[in-house]
Amino acid sequence: MGLEDQAAVKRVADEHGSGVVVLLGTPDAESTQTLAQTVVAGDPSYAGPLAGVPLGLPVFHVFEPEVRDQVPADVYEAQVALMEMSLDRDAILAGLREARRAATTI
Amino acid sequence: MMDLRGKKVIALGERDGVPGPAVAECASRAGADVVLTLTACYV
Amino acid sequence: MPRVARATSDMPVIRAVSLVLAHVPSLVRLGSKPLRVLREIEKPIEYLQPHLRDWEAARTYAPNQVFIGNLGVDELAAWPTPWHRNPIAEAGRFGPDGEIMPEDEFFGLLAACDGFDLLALDRDLADRARRALDAHPVVGRESGRPAIRAGVTAGVLDARIAKHRALPIVGTDGRLLGAMLPGHDEDDTLTGQVLLENLACKATAALALRHLLARPGAIASADVRYVMNCGEEAVGDRYQRGGGNVAKAVAEWAGCARATGSDIKAFCCGPMHALMLAGALVRGGLHDDVVVVAGGSLAKLGMKFQGHVKHAMPIVEDVLAGFAVHVSRDDGVSPILRTDAIGRHEVASGSAPLAVVKALYSEPLGRVGLTLLDVDRFALELHNPEATEPAGSGNVPLNNYRTLASLAVVEKLIARENIDDFVRTRGMPGFSPTQGHIASAIPYLGHARRGLTEGRLTRTMFAGKGSLFLGRMTQLPDGLSLVLERNGANAGAA
Numbered sequence: 001m002g003l004e005d006q007a008a009v010k011r012v013a014d015e016h017g018s019g020v021v022v023l024l025g026t027p028d029a030e031s032t033q034t035l036a037q038t039v040v041a042g043d044p045s046y047a048g049p050l051a052g053v054p055l056g057l058p059v060f061h062v063f064e065p066e067v068r069d070q071v072p073a074d075v076y077e078a079q080v081a082l083m084e085m086s087l088d089r090d091a092i093l094a095g096l097r098e099a100r101r102a103a104t105t106i
Numbered sequence: 107m108m109d110l111r112g113k114k115v116i117a118l119g120e121r122d123g124v125p126g127p128a129v130a131e132c133a134s135r136a137g138a139d140v141v142l143t144l145t146a147c148y149v
Numbered sequence: 150m151p152r153v154a155r156a157t158s159d160m161p162v163i164r165a166v167s168l169v170l171a172h173v174p175s176l177v178r179l180g181s182k183p184l185r186v187l188r189e190i191e192k193p194i195e196y197l198q199p200h201l202r203d204w205e206a207a208r209t210y211a212p213n214q215v216f217i218g219n220l221g222v223d224e225l226a227a228w229p230t231p232w233h234r235n236p237i238a239e240a241g242r243f244g245p246d247g248e249i250m251p252e253d254e255f256f257g258l259l260a261a262c263d264g265f266d267l268l269a270l271d272r273d274l275a276d277r278a279r280r281a282l283d284a285h286p287v288v289g290r291e292s293g294r295p296a297i298r299a300g301v302t303a304g305v306l307d308a309r310i311a312k313h314r315a316l317p318i319v320g321t322d323g324r325l326l327g328a329m330l331p332g333h334d335e336d337d338t339l340t341g342q343v344l345l346e347n348l349a350c351k352a353t354a355a356l357a358l359r360h361l362l363a364r365p366g367a368i369a370s371a372d373v374r375y376v377m378n379c380g381e382e383a384v385g386d387r388y389q390r391g392g393g394n395v396a397k398a399v400a401e402w403a404g405c406a407r408a409t410g411s412d413i414k415a416f417c418c419g420p421m422h423a424l425m426l427a428g429a430l431v432r433g434g435l436h437d438d439v440v441v442v443a444g445g446s447l448a449k450l451g452m453k454f455q456g457h458v459k460h461a462m463p464i465v466e467d468v469l470a471g472f473a474v475h476v477s478r479d480d481g482v483s484p485i486l487r488t489d490a491i492g493r494h495e496v497a498s499g500s501a502p503l504a505v506v507k508a509l510y511s512e513p514l515g516r517v518g519l520t521l522l523d524v525d526r527f528a529l530e531l532h533n534p535e536a537t538e539p540a541g542s543g544n545v546p547l548n549n550y551r552t553l554a555s556l557a558v559v560e561k562l563i564a565r566e567n568i569d570d571f572v573r574t575r576g577m578p579g580f581s582p583t584q585g586h587i588a589s590a591i592p593y594l595g596h597a598r599r600g601l602t603e604g605r606l607t608r609t610m611f612a613g614k615g616s617l618f619l620g621r622m623t624q625l626p627d628g629l630s631l632v633l634e635r636n637g638a639n640a641g642a643a
Contacts, residue, residue: 001118005144005146008144009116009118009142009144012116012141012142016114019114020114020115021113021114021116021138022115022116023116023117023118023132023133023138024118024119025119025120025123025126025128026120027120027123027124027543030541031148031541031542031543034541039118045455057116058108060108062132066107067108067132067136070109070136070137071132078504079132079501081503082503082506082552082559083555085559085565086548086551086555087551122530122543122545123548125500126618127499128500128502143624144618145618145626147616147618147619148543148545149532149537149542149583
């Protein structure tokens with residue numbers, strides 16, 4: 001995540017306190033894992049405002065079945081379905097699982 | 107199961123993935139309150 | 150260019166294209182990302198030096214050879230990877246589309262483009278640069294360009310840096326090569342750093358334009374009546390940051406005495422908008438000959454360098470790019486720019502990927518009775534994956550081609566299991582340096598022009614994307630697509 005974006009995420013998470021969740025639209029496993037790590041455990045590159053700041057936010061990806069099931073089908077079709085077909089969904093979700101697993105073992 | 111209704115959602119999209127506003131549309135139509143929408147572009 | 154006895158259309162054509170690179174390893178340190186990251190590094194010179202390539206390595210780098218037209222995109226797809234470890238032995242400096250200029254000469258070009266004497270070069274460097282650049286076939290002394298001023302002593306450079314806040318320009322080995330003065334003492338938009346970025350943009354665009362004008366059968370510089378610049382650099386002062394106008398500066402430098410011009414801004418999508426507008430000026434009859442130019446982005450040098458350092462590979466984002474395109478009335482030979490098949494990301498297209506790709510790809514083709522399968526080759530985002538993947542930014546062209554192929558599935562033109570085949574035959578590997586607006590479709594333009602005139606191509610589509618949301622004035626992206634067609638291919642239909 002860019003440094004400026006980290007600052008915005010940190011500010012919004014601070015301002016809203018509880019009940020904040022992060023929803024990702026990342027296109028590959030690596031970016032998914034990095035972003036998820038950043039908003040859960042802190043910036044893994046130790047470069048941005050979230051370095052060493054474990055926000056511990058619940059993080060999901062729009063490709064996850066439990067997200068898709070909550071979105072009206074026509075909306076999901078228009079906003080997401082094409083990318084779900086073109087991107088490697090399984091790898092992306094594996095990246096997310098890996099980030100979650102790492103977060104629970106900190 | 108995570109319920110998006112009533113949640114405050116930070117939508118982090120990507121230009122060559124699902125863009126921020128598309129992620130945000132899904133969240134808000136699922137009943138969430140979108141509090142931040144960003145789209146990353148890494149090139 | 151020979152004219153054939155074929156009825157010409159009222160559509161504009163792409164008459165000539167030039168694409169140039171300038172290899173600038175010393176300027177990598179001044180890219181936006183390296184500049185910020187290296188502040189935290191104790192010995193930045195030593196840290197960076199092992200990863201900076203010499204000109205030989207940059208010249209023989211297969212993606213750079215594709216950029217200047219010496220190697221085809223299919224040949225690159227078959228070339229062994231990693232490309233940085235598999236150089237092309239016989240790679241030339243010049244190619245059918247342009248050249249890869251070495252750094253010393255480029256410093257000379259920068260100095261020759263500096264009308265305010267703000268860039269001072271070290272004496273030895275200035276002498277070397279003058280000798281080399283004066284003999285250049287396109288921007289040599291006989292081209293009529295300004296002379297390269299004599300260099301200055303190290304003492305003068307030091308004083309400018311210490312007393313006048315000049316930006317030090319340091320070589321890959323740590324030696325002081327020059328210094329760039331600010332244009333004003335208190336203006337953040339005229340610092341040495343900003344002005345060097347703008348000067349690099351002007352110089353690469355000017356080099357591309359001179360190449361374009363030096364082609365056999367090219368338009369005379371005095372016949373160029375309008376120049377559009379679509380680079381992303383913000384030229385202006387504090388009262389009009391980004392106000393412009395690089396186009397005019399480039400036209401002046403290249404000797405286009407009867408031209409005027411303006412800058413077209415749309416992030417990385419700028420070149421597509423500029424080509425469309427150039428075509429419209431020609432088709433509308435206001436000008437017979439319009440040139441679109443863009444220079445390179447110094448700020449984007451080394452953008453992914455941390456990934457390259459981490460993977461112990463050379464920093465391949467060590468080149469500035471530039472291009473120039475001559476758009477003219479139909480000459481009966483050159484590829485047609487179909488102004489009736491322009492794909493537009495409209496405001497209502499929003500951000501939903503399906504709506505965006507329909508607006509850019511299938512809708513404009515459908516409007517003229519074509520489908521995705523009528524396009525031989527698509528030029529989309531062409532960023533070199535060897536630059537982006539080590540930094541975790543993925544293979545941008547591949548992602549974009551897969552999305553396009555998925556649209557073909559949605560439109561029932563191909564079966565889902567044929568996505569990879571569609572990508573392989575109608576796409577291409579990314580080969581462009583990560584130079585933003587230039588990487589967005591443009592680098593294939595030289596190949597397409599050749600393929601559509603001398604080769605086997607009938608129709609190509611170019612699509613650019615712009616990340617407007619980065620400027621924080623809209624959440625929207627931008628996009629525009631153009632169809633280039635073999636001259637006469639549509640003769641019966643229109």
